[in-house]
Amino acid sequence: xxxxxxxxxxxxxxxxxxxxxxxxxxxxxxxxYDELYKHSDEITHILTSHEQGASHAxxxxxxxxxxxxxxxxxxxPGATNLVTGIATAYMDSIPIVAITANVGVPLLGRDxxxxxxxxxxxxxxxxxxxxVKDVNKLADxxxxxxxxxKEGRPGPVLVDIPKDVTAAMxxxxxxxxxxxxxxTDYIYEADxxxxxxxxxxxxxxxxxxxxxAVLSDASAELKEFVDKxxxxxxxSLMGKGAFDGHSEFxxxxxxxxxxxxxxxGITQCDLLIAIGTRFSDRVLGNPKRFAKKAxxxxxxxxxxxxxxxxxxxxxxxxxxxxxxxxxxPMIEDHNHDEWLENIKxxxxxxxxxxxHDHLTGPxxxxxxxxxxxxDAIIVTDVGQHQMWAAQYYKYKEPHTLLTSGGLGTMGxxxxxxxxxxxxxxxxxxxxxxGDGCFRMNMNEVATAVRHNIPVIExxxxxxxxxxxxxxxxxxxxxxxxxxxxNDGVDFVKLAEAMGAVGIRVTEKSELRPAxxxxxxxxxxxxxxxxxxxxxxxxxxxxxxAPIEEVFDQDxxx
Numbered sequence: 055x056x057x058x059x060x061x062x063x064x065x066x067x068x069x070x071x072x073x074x075x076x077x078x079x080x081x082x083x084x085x086x087y088d089e090l091y092k093h094s095d096e097i098t099h100i101l102t103s104h105e106q107g108a109s110h111a112x113x114x115x116x117x118x119x120x121x122x123x124x125x126x127x128x129x130x131p132g133a134t135n136l137v138t139g140i141a142t143a144y145m146d147s148i149p150i151v152a153i154t155a156n157v158g159v160p161l162l163g164r165d166x167x168x169x170x171x172x173x174x175x176x177x178x179x180x181x182x183x184x185x186v187k188d189v190n191k192l193a194d195x196x197x198x199x200x201x202x203x204k205e206g207r208p209g210p211v212l213v214d215i216p217k218d219v220t221a222a223m224x225x226x227x228x229x230x231x232x233x234x235x236x237x238t239d240y241i242y243e244a245d246x247x248x249x250x251x252x253x254x255x256x257x258x259x260x261x262x263x264x265x266x267a268v269l270s271d272a273s274a275e276l277k278e279f280v281d282k283x284x285x286x287x288x289x290s291l292m293g294k295g296a297f298d299g300h301s302e303f304x305x306x307x308x309x310x311x312x313x314x315x316x317x318x319g320i321t322q323c324d325l326l327i328a329i330g331t332r333f334s335d336r337v338l339g340n341p342k343r344f345a346k347k348a349x350x351x352x353x354x355x356x357x358x359x360x361x362x363x364x365x366x367x368x369x370x371x372x373x374x375x376x377x378x379x380x381x382x383p384m385i386e387d388h389n390h391d392e393w394l395e396n397i398k399x400x401x402x403x404x405x406x407x408x409x410h411d412h413l414t415g416p417x418x419x420x421x422x423x424x425x426x427x428x429d430a431i432i433v434t435d436v437g438q439h440q441m442w443a444a445q446y447y448k449y450k451e452p453h454t455l456l457t458s459g460g461l462g463t464m465g466x467x468x469x470x471x472x473x474x475x476x477x478x479x480x481x482x483x484x485x486x487x488g489d490g491c492f493r494m495n496m497n498e499v500a501t502a503v504r505h506n507i508p509v510i511e512x513x514x515x516x517x518x519x520x521x522x523x524x525x526x527x528x529x530x531x532x533x534x535x536x537x538x539x540n541d542g543v544d545f546v547k548l549a550e551a552m553g554a555v556g557i558r559v560t561e562k563s564e565l566r567p568a569x570x571x572x573x574x575x576x577x578x579x580x581x582x583x584x585x586x587x588x589x590x591x592x593x594x595x596x597x598x599a600p601i602e603e604v605f606d607q608d609x610x611x
Contacts, residue, residue: 055227059189059220060089063153066196068096070231072124074476076100076111076469078135080128082168083155085220087126100476100505103497105132107469109139110495112150114470116143117456118431119477120271122203123150129157130168133214134175138463140210141179145460146292147269149208151199152176158218159187172214181209189222197229204234207356208269236270237355241372241380248368249327249351250384256325256349258393259285262308265292265459266330266354267374268452272296275378276329282385283327286397288316290331291444294455299448305397306406309337310595311441314404317593317601319397320345327351330374333363334460335597343600353377404593404606406445413562415439415514415591418583419446422484422512425569430482431456431474435467435491438520441591443486465494471509472502482510482573489515489539496548502578503553510572511554511580513545516587524590549580559583 063086079087102108105127112123127136133154143150157166173185182202186192199211287297288308306313326348338344350366360369370377408416419442428448434440434457449455458466471485492513502509519537526534546556557568572579592606
């Protein structure tokens with residue numbers, strides 16, 4: 055049948071099972087929005103306050119559901135406002151499809167009003183992108199965009215459509231999407247056998263889990279693997295929830311703000327089994343001194359990550375779940391009781407600790423954990439609060455910590471929380487933010503109110519840029535350049551002005567009642583938790599130092 059380009063866009067989205075879109079209209083994309091209006095009973099559109107909020111919401115939807123998130127924006131500034139969110143998704147391998155409109159084909163390249171080469175702008179931060187100048191290619195392009203976003207190592211794809219293409223006519227025939235096959239072509243028997251040989255000959259194995267295990271939904275296979283190898287487990291920020299944080303084998307996060315037990319465990323192990331991680335600088339510290347006593351097995355879907363940051367002794371390339379499905383039957387049950395006892399002693403000697411007498415960031419996170427029974431989806435912005443959320447909330451399932459790990463995007467959390475709540479409405483969704491991050495995209499509170507999306511925004515408010523101040527205190531002789539935010543902004547009044555519920559917490563005794571009220575209301579809520587400006591995140595490894603040089607407040611004193 056004959057359809058115009060806008061109708062083809064909507065029909066292709068329906069083909070892919072898209073039920074929710076986040077976006078902001080404008081002149082170039084009006085034809086698509088006009089068609090979307092006619093299908094509002096099939097596709098829910100969330101009008102965000104800013105296009106950046108739309109891209110973060112699509113990202114949060116994707117992380118929470120495992121499906122592809124979709125955002126829309128018009129040409130020029132609408133498209134460029136998506137860039138930070140697209141880059142955030144790219145760095146963390148999150149599948150989103152961003153659809154932008156552009157000026158008509160005859161106006162391209164003429165510096166026309168609100169024209170931008172968004173395909174050129176986003177080339178380094180997308181898996182692939184397109185500008186569709188022929189309506190006859192539009193349907194297949196959109197189908198390819200979804201396939202590319204999902205297959206292999208996921209990531210964002212952008213489709214830019216000139217306005218005249220959205221109005222042009224073409225034949226359309228519905229095509230059901232083919233299932234995405236998990237990547238197994240390069241899982242070689244010889245690599246599996248070498249991994250088994252290394253596992254059989256080690257005495258002190260350590261399993262390090264990254265975000266690839268979350269994206270692969272490999273939790274069950276990972277648990278079986280750990281039980282067989284009988285090894286302690288640490289994770290990266292992106293790997294949270296792939297392995298149960300309550301397990302006796304779990305030692306906490308690895309790296310700059312990892313636990314002493316995890317960092318020292320990797321330093322002392324004789325076999326490091328790295329699963330779905332890219333060995334970022336925040337994990338490695340000094341790469342020349344990382345796990346120097348250990349042989350390293352690296353399992354990852356992306357061959358570009360193998361030997362990129364760390365030289366390894368054995369690698370297996372493929373989808374994490376599929377690799378573990380093949381590896382597990384080959385592994386005998388091992389016993390490393392002596393090594394695990396050493397790890398247990400380290401855990402007891404070096405626990406995470408904080409001042410329990412006052413309202414602090416860790417106290418806020420632990421109370422959130424208790425009030426939600428550990429069953430919430432936790433979203434964070436970036437900074438001290440992000441590290442506290444990683445350290446003090448015990449994640450037992452994948453897709454329950456949504457955070458910007460690779461790009462470190464301040465202002466990510468509130469949009470992502472809205473996306474997560476739309477994708478998983480049955481879950482309590484809480485964004486933990488710092489006051490610096492909240493200021494960046496607090497306008498999305500109005501989005502949550504407009505669409506009655508009951509997200510809870512917990513602002514850990516120390517009136518400074520906390521993580522930057524911490525570095526200034528420790529490494530810059532307390533020269534607090536441009537990090538003090540004492541300007542009298544009242545977050546409770548701001549929340550109420552946008553139609554949300556605002557609650558201020560200044561004492562630890564007020565925290566639990568505030569959280570319980572927020573969970574029970576079923577409305578957007580902002581909780582302003584006032585903490586001391588000099589609270590710090592510990593443990594910590596200085597940038598570029600080996601991870602065994604991890605220190606905490608006791609070491610400083």
